[in-house]
Amino acid sequence: MKRSTLVWPSVVMLGALGFAQMALAHPDIEEFSDTAFAEQPVTVDCTLENGTASTCYKITVNYLPEGLEIGPFCPATMEGAGGVWEWTGENAKLYRVDGAFLKMLDDLGYRFFDDDGTIHIVDIATEQPAVDHACINVSPDESVEITMLLPATPMMADSPTRLGTVSKVGVALDGVPIFSDAPSVQATGHMPALDTCGGHIDPGGWYHWHATSTDIETVYEKEGVDADCALEQNSAALFGYAFDGFAMFGSREADGAAVTGLDTCNGHIGATPAGETYHYHATDDFPNLPACLVGVQAMHNFSTTATAGVGATRAGLGGRNEPPRPGGGASGQMPPGFEVAAEALGVTPDALMQALGDPQAGPPDMAVAAEKLGITEDALRAALPPPPNR
Template sequence: MMNVLIVGACDSTRSVMSPLVPHVPFTPVILMMSSLIRMTGVFFQEFSMKLAAQGRLSPRFIMRLLPASLLLASAAHAEVVPEQFSEAALVKAPETVSCTLENGTKTQCTKIVVKHKPDDLKTGPFCPPALDDEGGIWDWDGSNPGLYRLDRSFFEMLDTLGFHFHDEDERLHIMTDLSKKPVEANNCLNVSPDESVEMTILLPLEPVEAEEPISLGTVAKVGLALDGVPIFADAPSVLDTGNLPALDTCGGHVDPGGWYHWHATATDIDSIYSEEGVDAHCQLPQRHSAQFAYAFDGYAMFGTQDPSGKTPTDLDSCNGHFGPTQRHPEGEYHYHATSEFPNLPKCLTGVVAKDNFVTNAKMGIGSPHKSGQGPGPGQERPGQKRADQKERE
């Protein structure tokens, strides 16, 4: 009977926060309904924990109960606030538009159009010109894995593993235009920015819980930082492409299409350098408990710590939980940065919008000329054929 009630409560939550009605400011009636929904969710959480402590509920049942109660407790608060995004990145003011989620739900999204990078953001260094110079960073996943600074010791280690990124004069093989075919087997990628590029992002105004967590693979779309910079999961591995798309010390670089993006929670990355003994520093203010971004499912993303300065211990598989935030001390569902690089959520618990990332770039993710998310032109080894090309031959 309790299962039936919980499912019904979840359905009621979706109807109260229905994407089929226009998004309007909270009226007293809506606010009262939202409070009741949140209180119901909190009640289910506390009630289930008491029963579990008394041995009257199995752990398996608790795991089925908590997602529903979390949804109830957070539904009244979890929403995108367009005013939080930096004007330095915006092409125009964010607007509310009709959109369709990947599960077919008709709803409303915040439409945000941003520049190739914010006007006030300084980037680099990326690839060092020579072995005696110091570049950005790289998360190496081959033998001797770990986070490294791009310097002589790192590239000499790669030499011993069969990856040669420099010539006899110790100058690096650097590619800035990935529309051209690489000459060398191993290249450091340092793409030139394209100031004409614009990106259009869709974020659900009010998150909708997915039936199952959405896994984030290589260069999967993660979210949009409050500074207006898109966020993506792991960059392509050197082991797959032979090339190294260098990241700067804040964890970002330029896409083959000419726009800058993050592969890390840049405002909480220095703690990882300290933990892993990497001599690097991000020039952005480091705020461990501040909001960094919104994920593409509409939930907020924060640093490693909660508002009290403590690291949460109840995070789910996506590194999210229901807990207090600066804007909602009573609690909302949100993600936290991980303690290892890349310090981003491993998956998303909500449903993302269709066509949620589109660019006018000539190539790369989201461009009209390339719809895939794999290695872009210039990221494959000379003579290397993609698996899909081999299958067609």
């Protein structure tokens, strides 16, 4: 499915639909599965990122929905097969993580296995890689809860929000958070492998998607990948809601028709069970998610009770089996953006903070910090958020 470049949808939508019909686009909590929530969703006052006062659905979910089977991620040996990975270097495409793929990476200078065929597997929630290239397989933390905010009435933004590495995309109907591209091997040296439904576990111990899992076999068919997702596949089904409140469907229309007229964010105005509304579609390319978001998100729309990873809010604590965070002041809170930077680099936020050292001692030595983390200085500088007030 090819993306087409259209007039920015805020202009089209306001002219063609008007405000009354736009109200039909609100997220429908009844569409979520019965096991999606850790507690019943509520409507709360919230502020959108453009400063608009609004109302949001406050959704709290567990580390993993009840009954959802996940994995495999990393194969134990070169004889086995794990999940999938989108390789973006030479011979770029989506691959099954198996011996043939890892041998190809070895030929390109990325060795993920020992001479006896044992795969280098690391749980970065408890340890850091001792090798240049490891397959990341994080253990779950069953105590973690995630809280998300979805605007009850979506508002079109003045311009789209581009989605980079590990950007927040939305939440699936099973309650699993959705993120954009996972960090590349070229950036971090390591591979946080996805399972065959396109998800994996965050360093904080909770599972999330990097794909439209209920339509991922459309991608496998196009890419020639020998993999199956255990979830029911339906390319016309509603998958979830983006963090701007707009619905996300599979690669077909709700009535099964082919999708036409997509904008650069993989969305358009069309018929849905909720009426003629703006909505996003999956594509047959990986990751089959929106390329950007057209609406305005709520401020502070994602937090977890985890001790590490994206959205971690437990003040003064390190990751599982790790010491307290250094340089965090009395509260122990990390600077904004560090969790996302750590995820992009394939390390824990605590390891990133420890490598950079105490900020009160002066600017960090980036070369030394990069060496401690086993990454390049350029990758470290690119991932870190800008200093405050810049």
